[in-house]
Amino acid sequence: MTTLSLAKAINAGLRRSLGSDDRVMLMGEDVGALGGVFRVTDKLQAEFGRERVFDTPLAESGIIGTAIGLAMRGYRPVCEIQFDGFIYPAFDQIVSQLAKIHKRTDGAVTVPLTIRVPYGGGIGAVEHHSESPEAYFAHTAGLRVVSCSSAVDAYGMIQQAIASDDPVMFFEPKRRYWDKQDVDLDGIPTLGLDDARVVTEGTDLTVVAYGPMVATAVAAAREAATEGTSVEVIDLRSLSPIDFDTIERSVAKTGRLVVVHEAPVFLGLGAEIAARISERCFWMLESPVIRVGGYSTPYPPSKVEQYYLPDIDRVLDAIDRSLAVQ
Amino acid sequence: MSIASIEITGHAEAVALLPTTGGDLIPHPIFSTYVSDVGDIELVQMYTDLVVARRIDTEATALQRQGELGLWAPMQGQEAAQVGSARALRASDFVFGSYREHAVAYLRGVDPTMILKLWRGSTHSGWNPYEVNMTTPAIVVGSQMLQAVGYGMGILRDRSDDIAITYFGDGATSQGDFSEALGFAASFAAPVVFFCQNNQFAISASVAVQTTVPIVQRAAGFGIEGVQVDGNDVLAVLAVTRYAAERARNGDGPTFIEAVTYRMGPHTTSDDPTRYRDAEEVARWKERDPIDRLLRTLEHRGLATPQMLADTEATARDFAASLRAGCIGTVEPAPESIFQNVYAEPHSLIDEERAEFVAYHGILEPGSPEIGSREIGSPETTAGAR
Numbered sequence: 001m002t003t004l005s006l007a008k009a010i011n012a013g014l015r016r017s018l019g020s021d022d023r024v025m026l027m028g029e030d031v032g033a034l035g036g037v038f039r040v041t042d043k044l045q046a047e048f049g050r051e052r053v054f055d056t057p058l059a060e061s062g063i064i065g066t067a068i069g070l071a072m073r074g075y076r077p078v079c080e081i082q083f084d085g086f087i088y089p090a091f092d093q094i095v096s097q098l099a100k101i102h103k104r105t106d107g108a109v110t111v112p113l114t115i116r117v118p119y120g121g122g123i124g125a126v127e128h129h130s131e132s133p134e135a136y137f138a139h140t141a142g143l144r145v146v147s148c149s150s151a152v153d154a155y156g157m158i159q160q161a162i163a164s165d166d167p168v169m170f171f172e173p174k175r176r177y178w179d180k181q182d183v184d185l186d187g188i189p190t191l192g193l194d195d196a197r198v199v200t201e202g203t204d205l206t207v208v209a210y211g212p213m214v215a216t217a218v219a220a221a222r223e224a225a226t227e228g229t230s231v232e233v234i235d236l237r238s239l240s241p242i243d244f245d246t247i248e249r250s251v252a253k254t255g256r257l258v259v260v261h262e263a264p265v266f267l268g269l270g271a272e273i274a275a276r277i278s279e280r281c282f283w284m285l286e287s288p289v290i291r292v293g294g295y296s297t298p299y300p301p302s303k304v305e306q307y308y309l310p311d312i313d314r315v316l317d318a319i320d321r322s323l324a325v326q
Numbered sequence: 327m328s329i330a331s332i333e334i335t336g337h338a339e340a341v342a343l344l345p346t347t348g349g350d351l352i353p354h355p356i357f358s359t360y361v362s363d364v365g366d367i368e369l370v371q372m373y374t375d376l377v378v379a380r381r382i383d384t385e386a387t388a389l390q391r392q393g394e395l396g397l398w399a400p401m402q403g404q405e406a407a408q409v410g411s412a413r414a415l416r417a418s419d420f421v422f423g424s425y426r427e428h429a430v431a432y433l434r435g436v437d438p439t440m441i442l443k444l445w446r447g448s449t450h451s452g453w454n455p456y457e458v459n460m461t462t463p464a465i466v467v468g469s470q471m472l473q474a475v476g477y478g479m480g481i482l483r484d485r486s487d488d489i490a491i492t493y494f495g496d497g498a499t500s501q502g503d504f505s506e507a508l509g510f511a512a513s514f515a516a517p518v519v520f521f522c523q524n525n526q527f528a529i530s531a532s533v534a535v536q537t538t539v540p541i542v543q544r545a546a547g548f549g550i551e552g553v554q555v556d557g558n559d560v561l562a563v564l565a566v567t568r569y570a571a572e573r574a575r576n577g578d579g580p581t582f583i584e585a586v587t588y589r590m591g592p593h594t595t596s597d598d599p600t601r602y603r604d605a606e607e608v609a610r611w612k613e614r615d616p617i618d619r620l621l622r623t624l625e626h627r628g629l630a631t632p633q634m635l636a637d638t639e640a641t642a643r644d645f646a647a648s649l650r651a652g653c654i655g656t657v658e659p660a661p662e663s664i665f666q667n668v669y670a671e672p673h674s675l676i677d678e679e680r681a682e683f684v685a686y687h688g689i690l691e692p693g694s695p696e697i698g699s700r701e702i703g704s705p706e707t708t709a710g711a712r
Contacts, residue, residue: 062506069476107667165670
């Protein structure tokens with residue numbers, strides 16, 4: 001076991017993928033000598049050379065568009081989009097090209113591209129550095145969308161994403177980059193890339209979260225336990241597809257569901273989860289599904305971001321509201 | 327045509343080798359040597375290419391009018407730009423086309439029936455790109471150029487001397503992806519040929535709406551060599567594209583070609599060009615017809631024999647007949663095929679929806695022809711591609 005931060009765990013996963021497959025390459029803004037603005041690609045250019053780990057011009061559409069061409073030539077590019085709010089110039093190449101090429105060509109062309117996106121708030125950043133755009137991509141057929149929440153998952157999931165023959169949007173919870181865990185660098189992931197994970201077991205209520213909100217949900221569950229409420233926390237891990245079976249099993253047991261994410265509640269992942277679970281578990285639900293998330297406002301300036309972001313208290317409040325329905 | 331657009335598309339600098347009024351080839355200090363191997367047989371072959379290409383186009387337009395295709399994007403007038411450039415390529419080079427490169431696809435070896443499938447509404451593509459080393463049509467204008475550059479970057483890493491070529495129109499040069507593609511290609515010295523068919527129009531918008539300088543000049547700002555060629559001169563286009571391909575193979579990076587030509591027909595079969603250009607302008611360009619141009623040279627050399635012309639006509643006629651039969655005989659996709667190939671790996675949501683779909687429609691045997699047949703969308707309801 002090696003103690004690694006989440007950022008270092010991704011770095012270790014990238015190193016392992018680069019080492020095991022010559023077709024893997026890393027590309028993006030400042031990923032080379034600098035090692036990325038969060039140092040996720042630290043030292044990888046020195047280790048694997050400038051042909052395999054390289055800086056690109058500052059143009060997001062260009063990064064994704066050229067990566068598609070590289071993938072068509074047989075490579076497995078891993079692109080870094082420096083911050084969540086900078087992904088939109090690449091939207092056409094991702095949504096209209098990357099996501100559709102396999103279907104368009106009736107399966108003749110596969111595009112095994114991984115797009116790493118540091119996302120989410122809570123780091124006191126300027127505008128466009130704290131957003132949660134995952135729903136746009138989960139809404140797009142042809143993309144797989146995942147988000148890790150811990151160093152252990154980050155290490156395994158980045159390798160699984162790179163190994164996938166489908167395009168994978170890999171959302172990294174930037175405020176958790178420095179959270180540490182013991183990681184088995186020789187280990188093989190026990191879960192598939194599409195699988196959700198029960199983080200803490202409970203019997204009274206289920207909280208589904210992903211990415212940066214998993215730690216918040218676990219902390220809320222711990223707090224609720226002191227008041228005698230047993231909360232089961234599920235880390236979604238995959239946002240497209242969603243492992244509804246795991247959620248359904250939990251809700252069948254608890255009868256209550258709260259979904260938490262940083263992205264706006266309106267038409268967010270929570271809306272889809274609430275609808276599906278209402279369909280699947282209608283007769284088992286003891287109370288309406290409650291969503292906790294960002295507001296229908298642009299992401300606020302950092303001095304007030306704590307009022308926008310879900311925190312332990314807002315999750316506990318949702319738990320209380322759910323339990324109040326008898 | 328406005329004064330500005332005449333300046334933009336002027337032929338003063340454009341490379342030309344075929345005379346416009348017959349006679350000997352026009353010597354060029356750089357480019358003549360690139361076609362010194364082109365003799366009588368090759369000229370006749372290119373003439374046949376041009377004639378077949380035009381017949382594909384007219385037959386497809388007829389099929390659209392008869393309801394067999396939902397839409398068609400005619401290429402009439404642009405045959406020489408496409409035939410000349412495609413004839414400069416190796417089979418192992420890779421083409422990233424736009425949606426009007428029917429003659430290029432034909433010369434890459436695509437069964438033209440497959441070209442029609444997209445326009446019929448039977449598929450979004452039509453062929454396997456790896457079987458002919460050419461992508462299927464890119465409908466979002468300009469989206470293919472960056473992909474060509476990335477493919478070229480892969481060629482470099484493979485230490486191969488293949489090249490990538492990307493086709494686009496004058497309208498595409500206004501897209502951001504165009505500038506990003508030139509920037510990436512220059513920075514990475516990618517072995518890419520940027521082939522712009524300046525056909526003077528982006529649907530209805532004159533090229534003067536896109537640019538105030540000749541398009542070829544755009545390349546210089548990126549440090550990329552640009553060449554303007556008479557796009558209705560198949561021999562000059564061949565020479566210039568061979569030159570650009572040679573530079574790419576030799577490690578000299580990208581080259582930009584602007585082929586000045588004219589879209590004789592509508593943007594698509596849904597378009598009405600009489601609303602935005604006058605008949606005199608079209609008549610002027612008809613005098614520069616690329617097929618007539620080559621024919622005059624063939625006549626000058628005594629190659630336009632009745633036998634050659636009859637053979638060419640027979641080839642084109644047979645081709646059109648098989649195209650028509652293939653189009654009408656298209657086996658339409660089964661309804662449940664909409665769930666195929668969305669992902670390369672299993673996907674639980676797709677599996678779930680397909681199961682619901684199959685149960686709802688009572689489809690017992692996937693791919694059964696009764697369920698697969700359906701009406702083709704009428705032209706009125708088929709949205710025109712840009």
